[in-house]
Amino acid sequence: MHLGVDSFVAAVTDPRTGRRVGPEERMAHLLEEIELADRVGLYSFGIGEHHRPEYYDSAPPVILAAAAARTERIRLGSAVAVLSAADPVRVFQQFATLDLISRGRIDLVVGRGSFTEAFPLFGLSLADYDELFDEKLDLLLRIRGSEHVTWSGRHRPALSGQGVYPRPLQDPLPIWVGVGGTPTSFVRAGLLGLPLMVAIIGGEPRQFAPLVDLYRQAGAQAGHAPERLQVGLHVFGYVADSTKAAADTVYPGWHEMFTAVSRERGFRAPTRAQFDATSGPDGAFFMGDPDTVADKLQRISAQLGGVDRVSIQMTNPRLAHEDLLRGIELLGTEVAPRVAAG
Numbered sequence: 621m622h623l624g625v626d627s628f629v630a631a632v633t634d635p636r637t638g639r640r641v642g643p644e645e646r647m648a649h650l651l652e653e654i655e656l657a658d659r660v661g662l663y664s665f666g667i668g669e670h671h672r673p674e675y676y677d678s679a680p681p682v683i684l685a686a687a688a689a690r691t692e693r694i695r696l697g698s699a700v701a702v703l704s705a706a707d708p709v710r711v712f713q714q715f716a717t718l719d720l721i722s723r724g725r726i727d728l729v730v731g732r733g734s735f736t737e738a739f740p741l742f743g744l745s746l747a748d749y750d751e752l753f754d755e756k757l758d759l760l761l762r763i764r765g766s767e768h769v770t771w772s773g774r775h776r777p778a779l780s781g782q783g784v785y786p787r788p789l790q791d792p793l794p795i796w797v798g799v800g801g802t803p804t805s806f807v808r809a810g811l812l813g814l815p816l817m818v819a820i821i822g823g824e825p826r827q828f829a830p831l832v833d834l835y836r837q838a839g840a841q842a843g844h845a846p847e848r849l850q851v852g853l854h855v856f857g858y859v860a861d862s863t864k865a866a867a868d869t870v871y872p873g874w875h876e877m878f879t880a881v882s883r884e885r886g887f888r889a890p891t892r893a894q895f896d897a898t899s900g901p902d903g904a905f906f907m908g909d910p911d912t913v914a915d916k917l918q919r920i921s922a923q924l925g926g927v928d929r930v931s932i933q934m935t936n937p938r939l940a941h942e943d944l945l946r947g948i949e950l951l952g953t954e955v956a957p958r959v960a961a962g
Contacts, residue, residue, distance in 0.1 A: 621917065621927055623956045624664030625657055625948060626699040626854055628935040629677040635872060635938045643676050649941045651686060656945055658691040660952025666699030666729065666854075666931055671737040674880070674937065681714040688722035697727035699854060699931065700798035700817070704752040705738035707776065708760040709784055712793075719788035726790070729817050730757065731798030748775065754808075757797070761812070764792050796852065806831045810838030815850035815928075824902045825853070826923040833925065852929035853920070857906030858936075859913050859950040860943075866907045871895055873938030906932055910954035917959050 629650055632641045641649070654665045665687065667680040677683065684696050696718070701711060711728070719726040732753050739746050755773045762769050763784045772778035796815045799805040809816045816835055818828055832851055839849040856874075860866035871892060878890040899907040906913050921927040934947055 621921055621959055622663035622929045623917075623951060623959060624662050624666065624695070624929065624931045625653070625951065626666040626668065626931040626933040626935075627653070627677070628668040628670060628675050628699075628933065629683070630873075630877075630935040630937050631674050631676065632937055632939065632941070634940055636940060641941075646676055647683075649944075650683070651690060652941075653944060653948055654687045654694070654696075655690055656948050657952065658694040660949055661956060662694060662948070662952045663956075664695040664697060664727065664929065664931060666697045666727075668699045668933075668935075669702050669733065669738075670735060671741050672735065674877075675935075681718060684718050684726070685721055688718060688725065691722075691725075693725075695725045695727055696722055697796075698729045699933075700729045700731035700733065702733040702738050703730040703756050703760065704732050704749065705742045705744055706756070708756045708763060709779075712760060712763045712784060713786070716786050716788040716793060719790055719793060720786060724789040726788070727794045727796060729796040729798050730760065731817075731819075734800070734819070734821075751775070757812075760795065764795060796850075798854070801828070801831065803831060803834055806835040807838045810835040810840075810844070810849065811842045813839055813842060813844035813848045815848070815852065817852040817854055817929075817931075819854045820904050821856060822898065822904050825855075825904060825920045826902065829924050836925070850928040851924065851926065852931065853924075853927055854931050854933060855904060855906050856934075857913065857932040858934055858939075859908070859910060859932075859947045859955055861909060861950070863908035863912050866909065866947075867896065867899055869943055870907065870936055870939065873936035876937050906930075910950055910958060913951075914955045914958035917955070918962070 657665050667683050668677045669680050671678050680698050687696055715726055715728045752775055755775055759771055762771050768781050768783050769779045770781050796817045797809040798817045800819055836849050858866050858870045882889055899905040906916055917930055
């Protein structure tokens with residue numbers, strides 16, 4: 621099981637001073653975080669895509685290019701690229717270019733995103749939510765498979781044999797499908813033989829076992845080899861020297877973040893009891909000291925029939941840069957070796 625970090629590049633208020641960290645400084649901090657993840661041996665670092673004022677990740681390929689130039693071993697990727705709101709030709713060109721800059725260290729994880737701001741921003745209708753993704757994923761895979769593409773669809777002008785350049789160093793460029801909890805999304809990924817990145821943001825991870833089984837069954841029925849049907853998890857979490865320290869450090873920012881989202885979506889306000897329950901042994905948050913997090917990773921992997929990759933999303937609007945660096949360090953130097961040792 622490979623371990624990594626995902627970031628939404630949240631705007632941060634320093635919890636010690638109350639000072640709002642500006643976007644220029646936040647970007648500098650982000651690159652330090654990625655460099656540290658590379659140094660401590662983590663497998664991957666992903667950048668999300670949002671078009672909201674509390675995040676600075678609206679242009680992931682630009683951030684990933686800067687990171688690629690400053691790292692040597694760590695894999696870099698999207699978490700996720702909102703393919704529904706993008707042109708698949710440009711997405712492929714950007715990530716193929718990144719693959720060349722990084723010398724073959726790029727993963728493209730595509731999805732529909734959990735927020736909807738990208739749709740009106742780019743002149744798209746939410747009524748086409750599913751059709752947009754299906755059509756654009758089809759085109760993206762055609763481009764990956766062939767330098768010259770002939771294709772037509774409803775949401776983009778047709779291609780009649782044009783070449784798409786540059787071509788990536790990795791052949792094929794790894795394309796993962798990011799999914800939530802919709803069975804059809806798991807089946808689609810399985811039928812296409814694409815690796816799966818499951819976003820688990822609540823509930824109990826073991827509840828996803830039937831959906832992961834559905835993915836593997838669909839892949840097998842479509843004739844794909846088991847090794848192609850990789851499963852990754854995108855989860856929320858944090859590692860500290862003690863489990864109490866992890867929870868106390870993360871909770872203020874988590875409460876701020878989910879209070880805002882709950883207001884938007886008409887949910888009840890989040891509570892500390894809810895946070896603590898979700899951080900427990902069977903909950904969705906991977907929170908605690910290195911032993912606690914390592915044990916939970918191994919247990920959840922067994923419950924899901926084996927997990928190839930876990931990316932822990934540590935974005936938090938009240939998490940100091942120093943604390944985030946410490947969490948990344950512990951994940952790489954303490955948690956990863958424990959997981960590797962079994």
